Amino acid sequence: MRVRWRVVVRGTLTGSALLALGIAGWRTAAPAIETLRWRADLGDTWGDRRSGGRRHEGIDIFAARRTPIRSTTRGLVIGRGENALGGRTITSARIRFAAATVGSTEPDPPRRNPDMHRTARALPVLALAALSLVLTARGAPAQTELFVGLESEDAVAVVDPATGQVLRKIPVGISGEDIEGVHALATAPDGRFYYLAIAHGWPYGSVWKMSTEKDSLVARTNVGLFPATMALTPDGTWLFVANYNLHGDPALDSVSAVHTPTMTEVAQIPVCTKPHGMVASHDGQWIYASCTRDNVVRKISVASLSVVDSTNMLTDQDRAENKVCYPAGLALSADDSKLFVACHRHAEVRVLSTTALGTITATIPTGDGPYLIRMDPRGERLWVPNRNDQTYTVIDVATERAIATRPASASHPHTFAFGPDGVVYLSMESHAVVPGAIDVIDPRTFETLRSIPVGLQATGVGAIPLAPRH
Secondary structure (H helix, E strand, C coil): CCCCCEECCCCCCCHHHHHHHHHHHHHHCHHHHHHHCCCCCCCCCCCCECHHHCECCCCCEECCCCCCCCCCCCCCEEEEEEECCCEEEEEECCCEEEECCCCCCCCCCCCCCCCHHHHHHHHHHHHHHHHHHHHHHHCCCCCEEEEEEECCCCEEEEEECCCCEEEEEEECCCCCCCCCCEEEEEECCCCCEEEEEECCCCCCCEEEEEECCCCEEEEEEECCCCEEEEEECCCCCEEEEEECCCCCCCCCEEEEEEECCCCEEEEEEEEECCEEEEEECCCCCEEEEEECCCCEEEEEECCCCEEEEEEECCCHHHHHCCCCCCEEEEEECCCCCEEEEEECCCCEEEEEECCCCCCEEEEEECCCCECCCEECCCCCEEEEEECCCCEEEEEECCCCEEEEEEECCCCCEEEEEECCCCCEEEEECCCCCCCEEEEEECCCCCCEEEEEEEECCEEEEEEEECCCCC
């Protein structure tokens, strides 16, 4: 094919960095570039006005015919096709190349191109120069990156909370047609991996182990029906997955135990009907699971992978008034002595002693529909997303009293994550085609510092501290 490529780079590279690439690249690979007759008038057109009131989100680099195009960053190829603005396109999770053809696209007669080997050698040099310059142009990295599951996009959004930018989206799932649904996300203690619960399956859901460094799948395993939430032991060795069985008839449902080094499901532990809330004890010995249909909490031994204790969350008053708790979320105190249970249909959090499950020691009013609650890393405050009234409640653990209820910026608050500096991140699903979002919250004043649209139906969220770059 005789084509001329116009490379448009979106998302990862900036125009100024590419302009620098042109200069540094030509100097670095001068003999090869001279042979290729690269244009010496490369300009920075990033942000220039274009038709339809849009701005140019790329930079044009003209190359000789038959020049291979190589990505300057790792990524997953997620599509290829035609684009009215850019011609032929190849899209990856991090970067888009638009290739516009000039002149004939009919196949050439077979012949040897003496410059091909020099071309192939030159472009990797340029790619390395680009990557180096991008890192320089970006300056100091954010202290934290957020990984956000997007249930209705089958993707993970990687977000810089300091700037409010979605840095990239990583496609997940294996179906090209059906939404599979990222419903939960858990981060490994060392920050090297995160785990996704992919809820919809054929018929079973699955858990994916992803690399935070390479944005790539490490391994996956099938679990039960509609895996909804997960709990990871503090050493990162065991992942417990609540198989919520959303679309199935009431049954004795299970919690899957997954050995994370090998990503092997070693057991499905029968627990109750519709397990949803999950939390691991800080000593790594116990997993607590709450079941919404049965209104019970089960205690699971990590050593034996079996249920060892249980309690019902209904009170005498609940039964007299024909009410249910619908325990949707769980959290533990720092010393594991108290279990906090979000009664989704009671607008309250109930407190249990873990010594012997069964006695409700306190009830704490919240907003409507408390959901996947989270304890802050210091064990001082319990953060409660109120799914039904677009608010969140903060509870002081020492006094077991709510100290604040604040509005969320989008509907259907889902859950929380915490940065290494204590900053709080609230994920909100929103609804329909309205993008879900992340609220960045000051843990002292409870003020929302920034709201970041991230994509369709934001669910699980994890905060990964970045290593300093020298």
